Amino acid sequence: MTVTLADVAARAQVSPATVSRVLNGNYPVAASTRERVLRAVDELDYVLNGPASALAAATSDLVGILVNDIADPFFGIMASAIQAEIGGPGGRAGGERLAVVCNTGGSPERELTYLTLLQRQRAAAVVLTGGAVEDAPHAAAVAAKLRKLHDAGTRVVLCGRPPAPDTGAIALTFDNRGGGHELTEHLIGLGHRRLGYIAGPEERTTTRHRLEGHRAALADHGIEEDPRWTVHGRYDRQAGYEATLELLRRDPTLTAVVAANDSVALGACAALRDSGLRIPDDVSVAGFDDLPFSVDAVPSLTTVRLPLAEAGARAGRIAMGREEPPPGEIATIRGELMVRGSSGGPRG
Amino acid sequence: MTVTLADVAARAQVSPATVSRVLNGNYPVAASTRERVLRAVDELDYVLNGPASALAAATSDLVGILVNDIADPFFGIMASAIQAEIGGPGGRAGGERLAVVCNTGGSPERELTYLTLLQRQRAAAVVLTGGAVEDAPHAAAVAAKLRKLHDAGTRVVLCGRPPAPDTGAIALTFDNRGGGHELTEHLIGLGHRRLGYIAGPEERTTTRHRLEGHRAALADHGIEEDPRWTVHGRYDRQAGYEATLELLRRDPTLTAVVAANDSVALGACAALRDSGLRIPDDVSVAGFDDLPFSVDAVPSLTTVRLPLAEAGARAGRIAMGREEPPPGEIATIRGELMVRGSSGGPRG
DNA sequence: CATCAGATAGAAAGCGCTTGCTGTGACGCT
């Protein structure tokens, strides 16, 4: 039924071994023979059996990319950049690799299961993107898995994720703390003293780091933080909307709202508008990430730009072994403050 | 080095066959034996070798999802919904399947290569999303590939893509033509007579269908179309911005701009604003898709909602064989006109 | 008590490919 290597070999009048070598191209084969084989492959419309080849060679050409939410451009952009470097078809990479993105939906279990699945497929490399969950047992389980993958020869790269010590994983980490600090400092510089903060889900590293940066900035300027000024929620627009209403309820005198990310900030803007407040005249708003739509918002969003595409590309190259890992296997990627129309001096 | 089935068998004092059967659970195994095996698996931390098992069983648990642009929420949302149904880990599906999304970047060659790669992996199913390219040779090549995949037992589902006759593929098609028609009709109903249209890339089915709907609506109302009123561009915000400036240059008297999709529409809004025009007082704007951010735009965007998540979920279920394919193997999914703030009567 | 169906477990034959090792001519060297 299906065409196998042996069929091609028969047709080209050579041994299966020769066909295999022509296809893999890592062994000398006479030009004339090669041509004959290639013609046979073409005529029979032969397609290599991936599993068989992976089994025999003990390696596969699968590269896994784990993301928290594939519908979120934050991850989409990184995944896209990673995939472009992995080669996938058409990439500049020599061997064709199947870059696959796996959507964990932010669930620790799914993350773990996907890692097992990739381990099972003997993936060539795995790139984990986005913040990690700060649950000790789960973190340990993931670390163990990463270590195992690494030991099995799978290259593991963390992109926009905190380092995982002793796992052999290369980490490209975003400086969320620094970015958060700079952003809040900017607002303080404008004269704001009562700042609301809409944080992401409690147990995520990204959430914690950004919040820490924010608080550090407040502390630096001797501003005592009111616990009512922080609200947690999901990383989406809806959460931002609701959290903002809650903040306004708790303290209507806030002059600025800092959001966990741009989507949340957009929700915040909508809530402020719906509450009859002008941005930035009445309340300033700031986001994080600088996703493409942020510059288009009205007013355009003050935020911290994270070089998602660049980071992804680099992670992809490292995963493919086409770029040296950073010294110490850890690199910190800084964000860049983008001051735009959504932030201004308080009340006036 | 790595633990194999045989190791587990030895440890559990059973034959490899038994271990395999315990793991696959489709053959009677005494409870006590099963337990012993499971314990051994656990103790040895055994992970099944995917390729080996795929080879022996002649099937794999890979499901491919092809998207044009993973960084675009349009695809992200569909992919997310599909993946959720495929199961991936944690899904309600029984067997764990590895749902992998492949980013073609809109390139026909990459699309083809990914299909080959998936064929090579003996994928259990493949879902293609988004519009197709209307290049005859390429379309034929894709059709041939789909046919081959289908014949090899891979379930093929098209989601938001026109049917591919005689390939055995199930198609869930969006009614782009109808949506485009309804949208333009709405604007005409408001009194608009000079409507600019920002179309997507020329050679895509989605582009053509939406444009056809637009033109049909114009024709229905006896409006003669000026060729200067149509500009083609990419499906992104930037293209919308530039195309709008071009339209304005060609005919400053336009009272409405219809965009190929919401991102393009947002770009159009930005361009109009930058040109000192108010929306919708001076010019009305309409998009397509109703992506999450569209309702947040200022003013909120009049557009056609496509049930991306529902369609994706259905495609996923069909791909898994958990839902009957539609009669005739083709279903047309209609959009819903969402009238919002960006459209109003012309000039006041 | 002999017989047989039913329930489990094992033996072994692959699945389709890769690769170390073994030929085998053709060349070049002394």
Place this chain on the structure above:
DNA sequence: AGCGTCACAGCAAGCGCTTTCTATCTGATG
């Protein structure tokens, strides 16, 4: 002329798992 060297090509042994067929044991049946 004799022989070591290459450059290729083929042999055959797996890679780790699934699955058919067969063997064994149990308890039920007549």
